[in-house]
Amino acid sequence: MPFAELEFPIHETFQSTVQGEGFWVGSLVDFIRLAGCPVGCPWCDTGYSDGGKHTPREMRSLSELLKEIESPRVVISGGEPFIHRHLPDLVRAILDLGKQVSIETSGAFWQDVAPETWITLSPKQHVNANFPVQVAFWERANEIKLVISTGKELDYYQDYLNIASDRPIFLQPEWHERDRTIPIIANMLRQKHSYRLSLQTHKYIGVA
Template sequence: MSLLVCESFLSIQGESSFAGRPCAFVRLTGCNLRCRWCDTTYAQEGGGTARSLDDVVAEVRASGLRLAEITGGEPLLQAETPELAARLAGLGLTVLVETNGSLDISVLPPEAVAIVDMKGPSSGEAERMDLANLARLRARDEVKFVLAGRADYQHMRELLPRIDTARNTVNVSPLFGALAPAELAAWMLADRLDARLNLQLHKLIWPPDARGV
């Protein structure tokens, strides 16, 4: 069994409730969406290296870190992703799978934590979301909304009633360079939003267009 890997690297987790923790990342090649503000267009198609599951698992294990993330692109496009998540979890690691919200997350093993990135209108891909994923969330899964402005915020507000926010963390991120964090914070406070402000730490620590971080 093999995977098409765009890159693998060690970094500080920048998003979700796991933000701030050292993490081993495996970024897979291929994506079925073309978001207007995508910051990993290099992973959308082409390129990448075919690697065996054994090789990828061995690399993550050798990192010595206890947190791993499988991302993309869109990792659920590759049939071997659930097996990779299961094998990494079998090592005793916490395994995050960041997915773009358009594909069924129920294929993931229960040991994995799905981070479901629900796209808003500014992305151009909001209509491609599989909203049934909000009903498929397991106890540890999280949802992420990246917001470029008020229209994205209102779209998120419309979806929040479908999420058990007492069980599933909702991460709300201002699109870097498009929405001021203070403005988003003010909206959240005014609405008493049951969600977590997420500032994409990796873009604050390193240049926002840096790869491998």
């Protein structure tokens, strides 16, 4: 198949929106949400808590995806982007347009992507032990984002977070329980002064 005709299962794309989480919060970005994720996080906001049985998807070509890019940075999310074997090709094609690329991942599936790619590791091993974080991601990730639900997540990952201590580490309240979890995170920040609170700003301001 010609390179430009490579196809990807797409949940949705949107352009010229605002990154709401983590290091690049407030930046103008496009989003490409790749369909599919086996991890099954109960709070998943893109419909994969049950494996995505009822989540819409559409096969779209690489050339179609590239034509609609508008922003300086493109965020590839999911689902789980790293389950798609042509992810490195998609990343390289976007970089070749002179754009920056970020990928959000659970870290359960490893592929080599271009070294200039920004990797946001949001581990879900504590949610589903069948999908442990590939160890290489703790070294490769540019930032760590932990979704906080119970307050025990830091203890679960502490040894790995020590490996990534030179990277920014964000604690993000689980959205549906934010009134309960934000105070938990506030207490964590008193103990871990280098960690940061990450709110899902896009949900507060009502953008995609």
